[in-house]
Amino acid sequence: xxxxxxxxxxxxxxxxxxxxxxxxxxxxxxxxxxxxxxxxxxxxxxxxxxxxxxxxxxxxxxxxxxxxxxxxxxxxxxxxxxxxxxxxxxxxxxxxxxxxxxxxxxxxxxxxxxxxxxxxxxxxxxxxxxxxxxxxxxxxxxxxxxxxxxxxxxxxxxxxxxxxxxxxxxxxxxxxxxxxxxxxxxxxxxxxxxxxxxxxxxxxxxxxxxxxxxxxxxxxxxxxxxxxxxxxxxxxxxxxxxxxxxxxxxxxxxxxxxxxxxxxxxxxxxxxxxxxxxxxxxxxxxxxxxxxxxxxxxxxxxxxxxxxxxxxxxxxxxxxxxxxxxxxxxxxxxxxxxxxxxxxxxxxxxxxxxxxxxxxxxxxxxxxxxxxxxxxxxxxxxxxxxxxxxxxxxxxxxxxxxxxxxxxxxxxxxxxxxxxxxxxxxxxx
Amino acid sequence: xxxxxxxxxxxxxxxxxxxxxxxxxxxxxxxxxxxxxxxxxxxxxxxxxxxxxxxxxxxxxxxxxxxxxxxxxxxxxxxxxxxxxxxxxxxxxxxxxxxxxxxxxxxxxxxxxxxxxxxxxxxxxxxxxxxxxxxxxxxxxxxxxxxxxxxxxxxxxxxxxxxxxxxxxxxxxxxxxxxxxxxxxxxxxxxxxxxxxxxxxxxxxxxxxxxxxxxxxxxxxxxxxxxxxxxxxxxxxxxxxxxxxxxxxxxxxxxxxxxxxxxxxxxxxxxxxxxxxxxxxxxxxxxxxxxxxxxxxxxxxxxxxxxxxxxxxxxxxxxxxxxxxxxxxxxxxxxxxxxxxxxxxxxxxxxxxxxxxxxxxxxxxxxxxxxxxxxxxxxxxxxxxxxxxxxxxxxxxxxxxxxxxxxxxxxxxxxxxxxxxxxxxxxxx
Numbered sequence: 001x002x003x004x005x006x007x008x009x010x011x012x013x014x015x016x017x018x019x020x021x022x023x024x025x026x027x028x029x030x031x032x033x034x035x036x037x038x039x040x041x042x043x044x045x046x047x048x049x050x051x052x053x054x055x056x057x058x059x060x061x062x063x064x065x066x067x068x069x070x071x072x073x074x075x076x077x078x079x080x081x082x083x084x085x086x087x088x089x090x091x092x093x094x095x096x097x098x099x100x101x102x103x104x105x106x107x108x109x110x111x112x113x114x115x116x117x118x119x120x121x122x123x124x125x126x127x128x129x130x131x132x133x134x135x136x137x138x139x140x141x142x143x144x145x146x147x148x149x150x151x152x153x154x155x156x157x158x159x160x161x162x163x164x165x166x167x168x169x170x171x172x173x174x175x176x177x178x179x180x181x182x183x184x185x186x187x188x189x190x191x192x193x194x195x196x197x198x199x200x201x202x203x204x205x206x207x208x209x210x211x212x213x214x215x216x217x218x219x220x221x222x223x224x225x226x227x228x229x230x231x232x233x234x235x236x237x238x239x240x241x242x243x244x245x246x247x248x249x250x251x252x253x254x255x256x257x258x259x260x261x262x263x264x265x266x267x268x269x270x271x272x273x274x275x276x277x278x279x280x281x282x283x284x285x286x287x288x289x290x291x292x293x294x295x296x297x298x299x300x301x302x303x304x305x306x307x308x309x310x311x312x313x314x315x316x317x318x319x320x321x322x323x324x325x326x327x328x329x330x331x332x333x334x335x336x337x338x339x340x341x342x343x344x345x346x347x348x349x350x351x352x353x354x355x356x357x358x359x360x361x362x363x364x365x366x367x368x369x370x371x372x373x374x375x376x377x378x379x380x381x382x383x384x385x386x387x388x389x390x391x392x393x394x395x396x397x398x399x400x401x402x403x404x405x406x407x408x409x410x411x412x413x414x415x416x417x418x419x420x421x422x423x424x425x426x427x428x429x
Numbered sequence: 430x431x432x433x434x435x436x437x438x439x440x441x442x443x444x445x446x447x448x449x450x451x452x453x454x455x456x457x458x459x460x461x462x463x464x465x466x467x468x469x470x471x472x473x474x475x476x477x478x479x480x481x482x483x484x485x486x487x488x489x490x491x492x493x494x495x496x497x498x499x500x501x502x503x504x505x506x507x508x509x510x511x512x513x514x515x516x517x518x519x520x521x522x523x524x525x526x527x528x529x530x531x532x533x534x535x536x537x538x539x540x541x542x543x544x545x546x547x548x549x550x551x552x553x554x555x556x557x558x559x560x561x562x563x564x565x566x567x568x569x570x571x572x573x574x575x576x577x578x579x580x581x582x583x584x585x586x587x588x589x590x591x592x593x594x595x596x597x598x599x600x601x602x603x604x605x606x607x608x609x610x611x612x613x614x615x616x617x618x619x620x621x622x623x624x625x626x627x628x629x630x631x632x633x634x635x636x637x638x639x640x641x642x643x644x645x646x647x648x649x650x651x652x653x654x655x656x657x658x659x660x661x662x663x664x665x666x667x668x669x670x671x672x673x674x675x676x677x678x679x680x681x682x683x684x685x686x687x688x689x690x691x692x693x694x695x696x697x698x699x700x701x702x703x704x705x706x707x708x709x710x711x712x713x714x715x716x717x718x719x720x721x722x723x724x725x726x727x728x729x730x731x732x733x734x735x736x737x738x739x740x741x742x743x744x745x746x747x748x749x750x751x752x753x754x755x756x757x758x759x760x761x762x763x764x765x766x767x768x769x770x771x772x773x774x775x776x777x778x779x780x781x782x783x784x785x786x787x788x789x790x791x792x793x794x795x796x797x798x799x800x801x802x803x804x805x806x807x808x809x810x811x812x813x814x815x816x817x818x819x820x821x822x823x824x825x826x827x828x829x830x831x832x833x834x835x836x837x838x839x840x841x842x843x844x845x846x847x848x849x850x851x852x853x854x855x856x857x858x
Binding site: 140151 | 450454457458461464465466561567568569572573576577578579580581582647703705708709710713720721722723724725726727728729730731734736737739740741742743744746747748751752754755756757759760761764766767
């Protein structure tokens with residue numbers, strides 16, 4: 001039974017879109033697997049909620065709704081967690097690692113909140129805990145950061161890491177849709193979920209930023225450290241101005257390692273069209289990295305979807321298989337060996353694009369300039385448009401200023417009668 | 430002497446641009462190294478040609494011009510080969526691997542020709558032989574292909590993998606320079622070498638294509654399997670047409686795994702501006718990959734230079750260090766477990782952009798169309814311009830045709846009197 005001993009048995013937790021993709025991809029790749037990683041891979045159990053549900057193409061005898069069938073099965077060496085959410089995923093992963101089983105997961109919510117606990121458990125048990133699929137789907141980013149770019153002091157990681165919002169912003173930019181229309185289109189195509197909050201408010205991207213920043217800067221960043229702001233307030237008018245400024249508007253996850261600590265945030269930004277991230281269209285994702293040796297690098301591809309995500313999961317599984325062959329599991333575990341403070345978002349510096357409606361009367365600009373000056377906000381550019389007899393639209397682009405200075409200035413502007421409305425406050429890269 | 434035992438000693442072969450970068454980067458990263466990979470890294474010997482040359486910032490006591498000082502030093506565990514060229518690099522690497530020393534190399538010429546022999550030697554000795562820096566400099570591409578994307582059947586790898594030619598083509602496109610002018614500029618800036626042949630004739634890119642294709646398709650492709658064509662014939666006029674067709678012209682390394690074998694070539698191509706590779710400007714490199722699971726992915730960054738290349742080399746060194754810690758060297762070696770035939774370039778299919786000067790008289794187009802039809806070349810588009818009384822410029826874009834059909838058609842066109850000149854033959858992506 002030589003073949004038997006050369007087979008690694010695995011359990012799948014969850015058989016949704018990604019779980020189904022992983023199941024199919026493992027089967028599709030079975031031919032070359034042993035030659036490539038030294039062993040065959042076999043999914044022998046699949047944990048599902050609903051045993052009654054019809055599942056096309058899946059061997060029904062593998063299904064179970066009992067976690068103990070898996071955790072107590074000593075033959076299972078790898079647990080592939082694709083359920084998502086904090087619990088019961090967290091408990092199951094910890095139990096698996098404590099039992100000496102290796103774990104591959106795509107669970108960004110869990111890792112962004114409890115990564116340290118999970119990686120510690122893996123390290124204790126000399127187990128692999130890999131999660132390439134948790135950030136930017138199919139795009140290789142975790143292994144490149146942990147290994148290929150390990151010789152760098154990475155100072156900046158900027159990503160378009162949410163496909164739904166990038167699709168929406170692309171439609172607004174290229175097809176002149178407004179936000180509601182573009183969101184409806186995204187929902188129709190299945191890019192946006194029934195409740196799109198996590199996507200359009202930047203929460204999903206924020207979790208990925210936490211994970212990437214932790215790896216890039218060797219210091220733990222959790223989701224609650226990440227400032228998040230979504231794209232719901234972006235209007236067609238903002239997009240028009242972006243075009244006029246040779247820029248696009250993208251929802252960016254921004255992580256920087258500065259002298260005064262780590263900055264981590266997600267927010268829409270005006271980005272000049274020559275920046276490599278500016279040409280990332282539709283539901284594609286990309287992560288831009290700056291390191292002191294490599295200079296600029298970018299990783300581009302599909303950030304979600306059945307097979308792109310399965311690609312990352314199966315890559316991880318094959319790495320675990322190689323580690324099993326060479327008995328070196330746990331070879332790359334937590335790389336957070338520093339304890340860098342997180343900078344308060346108030347102290348983060350940004351340029352701002354401000355669009356406001358003001359009374360069309362002499363002295364308004366002088367008045368605004370004084371308020372800004374008082375708050376150390378210096379102005380890089382002013383454009384006035386759409387002036388009627390009573391009112392005009394004023395666009396001001398600031399120099400780099402601290403968030404709290406800008407906030408204070410905007411607060412003071414509100415008390416000035418000739419400023420009718422601050423319509424948009426968008427950061428500029 | 431705990432510190433001593435926890436230090437991995439290394440030898441550097443070559444102290445040119447990249448060697449100097451690696452030396453400096455290893456020193457710059459010394460602080461976090463042990464925490465990151467479990468050991469300190471120390472370069473204890475450096476092989477150089479000229480012992481007399483003054484070398485700023487390098488400890489002169491490390492220098493030697495004797496290979497035996499290194500190969501016979503049992504304390505040296507890693508040899509970093511950055512001399513380039515076939516010999517003596519090949520002999521030294523083989524001797525190092527046979528002596529149980531791990532090797533990191535950036536030598537594309539050598540690997541594209543003798544990769545199998547080197548990887549076999551590494552495998553025999555359970556040694557690591559890593560060469561991330563040999564393809565696209567600082568851009569992580571080999572590890573992503575071997576590991577992250579291992580779950581894919583990769584069908585296409587297309588790269589802008591030569592910075593010199595991409596810089597020249599960018600200058601021609603954006604600044605309206607002609608080829609000679611752009612080459613002169615590249616030389617002035619140090620992007621082009623005194624003898625630029627290897628760059629502008631596509632040889633350098635061809636070596637990288639051979640290496641990438643071997644890894645992506647799990648089947649050995651050597652440099653002599655790669656068809657190469659350079660950019661010296663590209664004119665400003667071709668660039669003008671590319672713009673008119675919403676395209677750019679890029680020197681692309683193209684590798685495809687088709688049912689009838691592996692295609693591997695390097696040639697200039699018209700590429701639509703919406704393709705992610707089209708926005709890769711100046712001396713930047715990028716590699717675009719299509720896999721059956723991941724769909725499209727792209728890796729972008731600096732393909733050359735002191736520190737970008739050192740970034741890749743040091744990443745490899747750190748991986749060897751981790752393997753030493755876990756005693757799993759040789760964990761990822763040759764992954765060419767298939768033996769796919771190389772397709773004759775004559776049988777490769779491409780679209781073509783053809784620019785020709787023809788007599789301005791009735792029936793010429795019909796005549797050309799007949800020749801093309803006789804050779805199974807179908808025409809997608811025809812544009813006529815610059816017509817004088819005697820002569821006109823005709824641009825024909827073909828559908829996808831076999832290389833040899835196009836070649837035969839062009840040969841026959843030469844015997845037709847009303848065709849004055851075929852000025853350009855450029856493939857279209």
